[in-house]
Amino acid sequence: MKRLVSMTVNGEEIELAIPPYRTLLDVLRNEGRLTGTKKGCDVGDCGACTVIMDGSPVNSCLVLGIEAEGATIETIEGQHAGPDLPHLIQEKFMDHGGAQCGFCTPGIIMMTKALLKENPNPTESEVRFAIAGNICRCTGYAKIVDAVLAAAEDLRKGRTL
Amino acid sequence: MAFRIHRPETVDEASRLELDLDGDCAFIAGGTDLVVQMSRGQRAPAHLIDISRLPGMSAISEDGSVVEIGALVTHRELELGKGLPQGTDAIRDAARQVGGVQVRSIATLGGNIANASPAADLVPVLMVLDAELELRGPHGRCVPISDFIEGPRRTTRQPGELITAIRFRAPGNGSATSFFKAGRRKAMEIAVVNVAASVTLGADGACRSVRIALGSVAPKTLRAIGAEKALAGSPLSVAAIREAAQLAADCCAPITDIRASAEYRRLLVKSLVERALVRCSEQVEQSAMSGISASADNPADLLERSH
Numbered sequence: 001m002k003r004l005v006s007m008t009v010n011g012e013e014i015e016l017a018i019p020p021y022r023t024l025l026d027v028l029r030n031e032g033r034l035t036g037t038k039k040g041c042d043v044g045d046c047g048a049c050t051v052i053m054d055g056s057p058v059n060s061c062l063v064l065g066i067e068a069e070g071a072t073i074e075t076i077e078g079q080h081a082g083p084d085l086p087h088l089i090q091e092k093f094m095d096h097g098g099a100q101c102g103f104c105t106p107g108i109i110m111m112t113k114a115l116l117k118e119n120p121n122p123t124e125s126e127v128r129f130a131i132a133g134n135i136c137r138c139t140g141y142a143k144i145v146d147a148v149l150a151a152a153e154d155l156r157k158g159r160t161l
Numbered sequence: 162m163a164f165r166i167h168r169p170e171t172v173d174e175a176s177r178l179e180l181d182l183d184g185d186c187a188f189i190a191g192g193t194d195l196v197v198q199m200s201r202g203q204r205a206p207a208h209l210i211d212i213s214r215l216p217g218m219s220a221i222s223e224d225g226s227v228v229e230i231g232a233l234v235t236h237r238e239l240e241l242g243k244g245l246p247q248g249t250d251a252i253r254d255a256a257r258q259v260g261g262v263q264v265r266s267i268a269t270l271g272g273n274i275a276n277a278s279p280a281a282d283l284v285p286v287l288m289v290l291d292a293e294l295e296l297r298g299p300h301g302r303c304v305p306i307s308d309f310i311e312g313p314r315r316t317t318r319q320p321g322e323l324i325t326a327i328r329f330r331a332p333g334n335g336s337a338t339s340f341f342k343a344g345r346r347k348a349m350e351i352a353v354v355n356v357a358a359s360v361t362l363g364a365d366g367a368c369r370s371v372r373i374a375l376g377s378v379a380p381k382t383l384r385a386i387g388a389e390k391a392l393a394g395s396p397l398s399v400a401a402i403r404e405a406a407q408l409a410a411d412c413c414a415p416i417t418d419i420r421a422s423a424e425y426r427r428l429l430v431k432s433l434v435e436r437a438l439v440r441c442s443e444q445v446e447q448s449a450m451s452g453i454s455a456s457a458d459n460p461a462d463l464l465e466r467s468h
Binding site: 062 | 163164189191201211213263
């Protein structure tokens, strides 16, 4: 039996009919047609499905869609600096080669956004601690950390998230 | 995995629902364990009772000398430590070493306890704080956390009972707590061994009270009673700490499994108990000198040193 659930996704209020067992990740990807959020492990280990829910980064595979009733969700699709302009964090990931295969990238970008909102001036070890729940099998993380630190630097120069 | 979801508005309603549904149901709060178990097909309850929005269970408060943490407080909130009094560093240090930020943002303290994993990181901390749980249900009761957890995934929770709050006495002057965890990597790790300690030193430097708890080395988190007794009344000298750490290692009953051998776990207990006691002693000293609580080092660095 499906249930009607309403939530605000990337600023837009939507109402979806979803089966109660469907995770927020599957709701976003299937009913929401937003496939930028990736399904890696589906058990909360890899962080590829990270979205920001009511201001906090969460693994969307660990949240049931029905538990997101009334929540505000930000996904990678909502991140940009203007029409057709990449978001500051995306720009820095490109500049620094922070994405290789790209599968972990949407999750890491959402985690980075959550980190920088809370702490616009992180140290390298704070960045590494913050993205500990995001697994990347390509980069070895060095360039990801560089990209996050570069985004933080631009933030301090007055750019916005 | 079809199930019906129920959204009670009060604790009493949630409790009655579980009794009425008689068995085939589960409470869901953060869901970080339950959703995984359901995704893997290990559990398929016919009914889920959503307690994540029940009122009055999401605050950290202090009333006189008693600290109360609502069962729905998340690990992330504990990590940030807003509202936690001096001397409770172990809570913050344990909370920040659970999963990643994404898990800590939704995983609740009540869930960590109710799950009764022998490797739960907050359980040893709550044991050294001598915490008790408030259970509400058909017959409300308060129970020491050590009497609540019986073994792996087993508790004395009765049908219709919910953990609503965790309470402990605020550590006074001369008191400190610490937490250390060893795993095979620095983050996103289930403890191979975890250790918590609480110490109250008198003005003469002698231990007025000591509690040491060991996780992941027995079917449930253990108090190292022998080590505690050996330290009672004596100063935290290097020799006394070493002896206590050895006693703690002798009293545990670790198993060999895929993550570590029993022998290695015993060595870790000795090393982590030493560190936990040293950290407590340093903190008491620092807070006595500065009058403010000592800030902990980055636990990730400590873990690095432990390998």
